[in-house]
Amino acid sequence: MTAVVPEGRKLLRLEVRNAETPIERKPSWIRTKATMGPEYRSLKSLVKSEGLHTVCEEAGCPNIFECWEDKEATFLIGGDQCTRRCDFCQIDTGKPQPLDRDEPRRVAESVQTMGLKYATITGVARDDLPDGGAWLYAETVRAIHELNPDTGVENLVPDFNGDPDLLAEVFESRPEVLAHNVETVPRIFKRIRPAFRYDRSLDVLTQARAFGLVTKSNLILGMGETREEVSQALRDLHQAGCELVTITQYLRPSVRHHPVERWVKPEEFVELATEAEEIGFSGVLSGPLVRSSYRAGRLYRRAMELRSQ
Amino acid sequence: MSNPTHLQYTAEHEWIAADGDTARVGVTAYAADALGDVVYVDLPALGATVTAGESCGELESTKSVSDLYSPVTGEVIEVNEAVDADPSLVNSDPFGEGWLFVVKVSNTGELMDAAAYDALIAGA
Structure with missing residues (x-):
């Protein structure tokens, strides 16, 4: 086994340990x-020619063929x-390029070219930047709204270390949905x-809700959590003010990543x-290949309909 | 990587190398890249009949399991043991060591040349 990962950095001890379990x-x-x-x-061409990234490609999402054929894609900014480095995530860990202040414009133009009515955005953590990337996340939403006034924007953000000022900057761009994923149990x-x-991630959702935004989170199952712990996490999320939730199956990106502890059955x-609906979430998508941004526009519309009933 | 000009291609992103009445079959770099890291392969059995356009096996990557389609109809006369033992060959050398199986061809499906395939995947 190689002592370096494809992107060139040395393997962590954790990764070496993970690799002792073969791919399931x-x-x-x-x-x-x-x-x-x-x-x-066509979308692949567009993304490449605009010098953009999608989480669909970078995180190896299996739904890419289905979603892209429906002209639904999620941009990855930063x-x-x-x-x-999270043990379930395929996105490379490393030193980012300097901040690209033109990226929001190009994302907004791509949304326009694609004719999207609902745009989903996510990004990497940028602890290298003094603001953790808050300006970038906010400006991307603003740019999309300005160029595409009728387009809804869902922004899946990191935690900005829970800093209220940085979070406020992100919230002020008023995406239609503010998502922040807890992913797993305490x-x-x-x-x-x-x-x-x-707790900090729950607090991000609470702060977003207090700001007046529609909030969303995600759980990844199969990394060692129990069914009861999932139920508790759903209650914690609802309590924290989370309105929409996606419940998903962990797929192991490589042998260096966390082993798959269980395959949760469709039933x-x-x-x-x-259970999530009974707890009171206004929108739930739950299935092995569901992902945070999967069919996000439909989930948002359904939740808004339910909310107004 | 530009697609080798001595091969023919299908819209399902397979390539074939015809040699008389036999054809070696694999998937293209474009397909391998889209699949992600291939971790297991299920190839058709030696002696099995494959049918053009129909699924004859599976390629399992870290993110999903996908059907493997045969571009031709005929009898499988050789199967790549090396890929069975090391599925990553499909990603590292899809046109070479990552070949999948050889068929004694009785009928071919729709094929195109490298230029047409290049145009197809360029989003044209």
Whole structure:
């Protein structure tokens, strides 16, 4: 086994330990049709020619063929190097390029070219920047809104270390949905997301809700959490002011990443969706290949309809 | 990587290298890149009949399991043991060591040349 990762940095001891468990075979219900249709190819061209990134590509999402063929894609801002490392995430960890202040314009223009009615944005952590990237995250939403007045924007953000001023700067851009993912449960949180904290992430959602934004979060199952812990996390999220939630299956990006501890059956995802609805979330998407940004526009519209009933 | 000109291609992103009435089959670099890191392959069995346009196996990557389609109809006369043992060859050398199987061809499906395939994947 190589002592360096593809992006060139040395392996962490954690990664060496992870690699002792071979890659798991997937269960029969995890399949996608890898059809690279005309919209997929056209979008791939656009992203490349604009010098942009998508989380779809950088995080290796299996839904890419389905979503891109429907002209739905999620931009990844701040480059493709993240300053943090979570044990489930495929995005490279490394030293980012200097801040690209032109990126918001190019994202806004791509949204316009694609004719999107709902744009989903996420990005990497930028601890190298004094503001943690807050300006970038805010400006991207502003730029999209300015150029595309009828387009809804969903912004999935890091925690900016919970700093209220930086968060306010991000919230002031008023995305239609402000998402911040807790991903896992307190007992294993530090092992999985050492640069984040469960309570701090809940607080980001609380602050966003207090600001008047629609909030959203995500859980990744199969990394060692128990069913009861998932239920508790759903209650914690709702309590913290989270309105929309996605519940998903962990897919292991490489042998250096956390092993898959369990494959959650489709029936259990259905049960969890019912449970989340009963807890009071106004929008829930739950399934093995559901992801935070998956069919986000539809989930938002459905939640708004329910809210107004 | 530009697509090798001595090969022919399908819209499903396979390549074939025809040699008389036999054809070696693989997937293109574009397909391998889209699939992600291939971790397991299920290739058709030696002696099995494959049908053009139909699924004959699976390529499992870290993110999903995808069907492997045959570009031709015929009998499988050779299977790449090396890829079975080291699936990463599909990613590292899709047109070379990452070949998948060889067929004694009785019928081909729709094929295109490298220039047409280049145009297809360029988003044209």
